[in-house]
Amino acid sequence: xxxYEVDPAVLAGLVPAGTELDRWExxxxxxxxxxxxxxxxxxxxxxxxxxxxxxVNLRFYVRRVVGDEIxxxxxxxKEIVPRRAIAWIANALYDEKYVAxxxxxxxxxxxxxxxxxxxxxxxxxxxxxxxxxxxxxYLASEISEEAFITEHYWGYxxxxxxxxxxxxxxxxxWNVWKGLEPELTCxxxxxxxxxxxPFLDRPPRSxxxxxxxxxxxxxxVRI
Numbered sequence: 001x002x003x004y005e006v007d008p009a010v011l012a013g014l015v016p017a018g019t020e021l022d023r024w025e026x027x028x029x030x031x032x033x034x035x036x037x038x039x040x041x042x043x044x045x046x047x048x049x050x051x052x053x054x055x056v057n058l059r060f061y062v063r064r065v066v067g068d069e070i071x072x073x074x075x076x077x078k079e080i081v082p083r084r085a086i087a088w089i090a091n092a093l094y095d096e097k098y099v100a101x102x103x104x105x106x107x108x109x110x111x112x113x114x115x116x117x118x119x120x121x122x123x124x125x126x127x128x129x130x131x132x133x134x135x136x137x138y139l140a141s142e143i144s145e146e147a148f149i150t151e152h153y154w155g156y157x158x159x160x161x162x163x164x165x166x167x168x169x170x171x172x173x174w175n176v177w178k179g180l181e182p183e184l185t186c187x188x189x190x191x192x193x194x195x196x197x198p199f200l201d202r203p204p205r206s207x208x209x210x211x212x213x214x215x216x217x218x219x220x221v222r223i
């Protein structure tokens with residue numbers, strides 16, 4: 001997870017109706033996140049040859065107030081996966097912004113330092129996201145930046161008709177490692193839009209690796 005401070009004006013037009021930007025200590029953050037889906041099932045059904053796959057996404061953070069409850073969630077700008085069928089299903093179910101590109105990963109726990117890398121190709125050019133792990137995993141404080149990034153348990157997607165799809169994401173709190181030597185190599189302007197380039201073309205303000213867990217994504221509800 002590589003985390004960048006961005007100008008809120010860059011995100012303003014992407015905020016789904018009924019939500020507002022969520023900030024950490026007054027900062028508006030966006031993250032490039034690489035991870036693995038393992039033993040994936042859609043409505044309880046495992047699709048052959050589509051259970052284990054990589055994803056790299058660009059996301060930012062919003063909140064929705066429902067009575068006395070504050071629902072903190074994520075909004076995806078773009079999600080990269082390796083197979084067209086995965087992108088089609090996700091876009092059809094949630095109207096998300098998936099694209100299918102050639103992808104691979106390398107997770108090296110045996111070397112020193114340990115490292116995690118995700119690679120993909122865009123416009124036939126190699127791209128990658130990489131970080132090395134620093135020290136031991138820990139459970140971050142609930143008021144930390146690590147918790148802010150990993151503990152948004154709702155997803156929000158703007159729909160074509162102007163409404164918003166809200167869905168709940170369930171998982172336990174994750175342990176994290178501090179990250180070192182973060183690398184993001186790709187044409188930011190071509191992949192995510194020129195307005196993101198000034199912010200994502202510089203070093204991230206923070207980076208870390210989370211251990212992950214079983215995750216449940218509930219059916220979406222229009223709000």
